[in-house]
Amino acid sequence: MAESTEARKLVYLVTGGCGFLGEHVVRMLLQREPRLLELRVFDLHLGPWLEELKTGPVQVTAIQGDVTQAHEVTAAVAGAHVVIHTAGLVDVFGRASPETIYEVNVQGTKNVIEACVQTGTRFLVYTSSMEVVGPNIKGHPFYRGNEDTPYEAVHSHPYPCSKAQAERLVLEANGREVHGGLPLVTCALRPTGIYGEGHQIMRDFYHQGLRLGGRLFRAIPASVEHGRVYVGNVAWMHVLVARELEQRAALMGGQVYFCYDESPYKSYEDFNMEFLGPCGLRLVESRLLVPYWLLVLLAALNALLQWLLRPLFLYAPLLNPYTLAVANTTFTVSTDKAQRHFGYVPLFSWEDSRTRTIHWVQTMEGSAR
Numbered sequence: 210m211a212e213s214t215e216a217r218k219l220v221y222l223v224t225g226g227c228g229f230l231g232e233h234v235v236r237m238l239l240q241r242e243p244r245l246l247e248l249r250v251f252d253l254h255l256g257p258w259l260e261e262l263k264t265g266p267v268q269v270t271a272i273q274g275d276v277t278q279a280h281e282v283t284a285a286v287a288g289a290h291v292v293i294h295t296a297g298l299v300d301v302f303g304r305a306s307p308e309t310i311y312e313v314n315v316q317g318t319k320n321v322i323e324a325c326v327q328t329g330t331r332f333l334v335y336t337s338s339m340e341v342v343g344p345n346i347k348g349h350p351f352y353r354g355n356e357d358t359p360y361e362a363v364h365s366h367p368y369p370c371s372k373a374q375a376e377r378l379v380l381e382a383n384g385r386e387v388h389g390g391l392p393l394v395t396c397a398l399r400p401t402g403i404y405g406e407g408h409q410i411m412r413d414f415y416h417q418g419l420r421l422g423g424r425l426f427r428a429i430p431a432s433v434e435h436g437r438v439y440v441g442n443v444a445w446m447h448v449l450v451a452r453e454l455e456q457r458a459a460l461m462g463g464q465v466y467f468c469y470d471e472s473p474y475k476s477y478e479d480f481n482m483e484f485l486g487p488c489g490l491r492l493v494e495s496r497l498l499v500p501y502w503l504l505v506l507l508a509a510l511n512a513l514l515q516w517l518l519r520p521l522f523l524y525a526p527l528l529n530p531y532t533l534a535v536a537n538t539t540f541t542v543s544t545d546k547a548q549r550h551f552g553y554v555p556l557f558s559w560e561d562s563r564t565r566t567i568h569w570v571q572t573m574e575g576s577a578r
């Protein structure tokens with residue numbers, strides 16, 4: 210006991226620590242990083258669940274703050290050994306303006322980098338996204354590619370553009386001298402579509418299915434593969450990267466890693482049915498009812514309605530030209546770079562990930578069970 214207290218000396222900061230991924234990172238750090246002395250959780254909106262974490266051996270400091278405010282970020286970063294920057298505005302539905310998305314994702318990341326440089330924090334882990342690579346606006350498939358697979362990464366939507374810009378800033382900052390004279394070590398993790406306990410879009414699909422009498426209608430051909438990764442494994446990768454970055458700075462600094470695990474390669478909808486099926490929903494084959502051209506038309510109509518209704522209220526359905534294109538373009542990864550560079554092996558098997566997610570859906574408010 211005395212030994213483990215003595216070993217506790219590190220201060221970590223998790224930005225966006227109350228988000229879907231951020232909460233899992235926070236909990237994983239508390240469970241799996243024995244050297245942790247203090248964990249700072251920085252978010253625009255603090256979750257009430259943080260209170261229950263404050264009774265353990267690690268000092269959990271909740272900081273309500275905004276990454277777009279440089280002084281708030283600097284104050285939170287000062288004295289931290291490692292920053293895990295997961296905060297971001299995840300919006301592909303047109304809820305926020307492009308300016309706001311840039312402000313949070315790009316300027317917010319700049320603020321985090323500058324805070325590290327000014328205060329002498331040496332290790333920065335950035336939560337990037339598969340979207341910095343693709344699918345691109347040309348709809349080219351990325352079939353089980355890795356970090357070195359050539360791909361034309363061209364985007365027009367503000368979300369992937371902002372994530373790509375922020376990732377570039379983080380990688381370029383690797384090696385910059387921080388206060389005290391030592392070099393900053395950075396790297397970026399690129400999750401594919403994350404799923405698991407707390408996933409808002411899974412929640413939306415589930416409730417939509419309940420409203421439609423327990424049915425969801427297939428819109429995407431089963432042959433289109435969409436990469437998915439369990440949130441617990443993404444969190445575990447963050448913890449491992451943060452832990453190994455100091456020892457393996459020369460190898461890992463400035464690198465990008467796709468997040469992967471044993472989740473099967475399936476279409477977005479078939480994958481969701483792995484969890485929603487056991488919770489009582491079924492996927493109706495509707496190719497004859499809704500041909501693809503009609504979906505394209507509906508998506509365009511949704512975009513038009515969003516624009517027309519904006520002065521009155523926010524109309525932001527799941528289906529729009531961008532989400533349809535992402536869901537309808539194969540994008541899957543197959544790589545072992547994280548294992549080679551920092552010994553990553555998924556913590557949760559596919560069976561565990563599936564069981565945990567099903568259990569979460571079943572206990573959701575308004576669930577069929």
Ligand SMILES: NC(=O)c1ccc[n+]([C@@H]2O[C@H](COP(=O)([O-])OP(=O)(O)OC[C@H]3O[C@@H](n4cnc5c(N)ncnc54)[C@H](O)[C@@H]3O)[C@@H](O)[C@H]2O)c1
Pocket residue numbers: 224225226227228229230231251252253254274275276277294295296297298299313317336337338339372399400401402403404
């Ligand atoms: N969900 C996915 O499938 C997915 C996939 C790849 C990458 N990512 C990335 O992972 C990260 C986390 O995503 P998530 O799905 O958990 O989203 P989320 O919206 O659940 O979490 C983001 C968190 O950031 C916080 N935040 C937003 N703006 C902020 C600001 N100005 N200042 C401080 N905090 C702010 C939010 O309050 C929220 O708690 C993001 O950077 C996202 O781009 C997500």
Ligand SMILES: C[C@@H](CO)CCC[C@@H](C)[C@H]1CC[C@H]2[C@@H]3[C@H](O)C=C4C[C@@H](O)CC[C@]4(C)[C@H]3CC[C@]12C
Pocket residue numbers: 299301337338339340401402403410428429435477478527528531532533535536
């Ligand atoms: C056409 C609809 C019929 O059912 C299905 C629409 C599904 C879309 C809403 C989602 C399909 C793919 C998702 C994205 C993907 O998983 C990866 C992402 C990267 C991440 O950084 C942010 C979230 C997202 C863009 C994710 C958003 C929702 C989808 C577009």
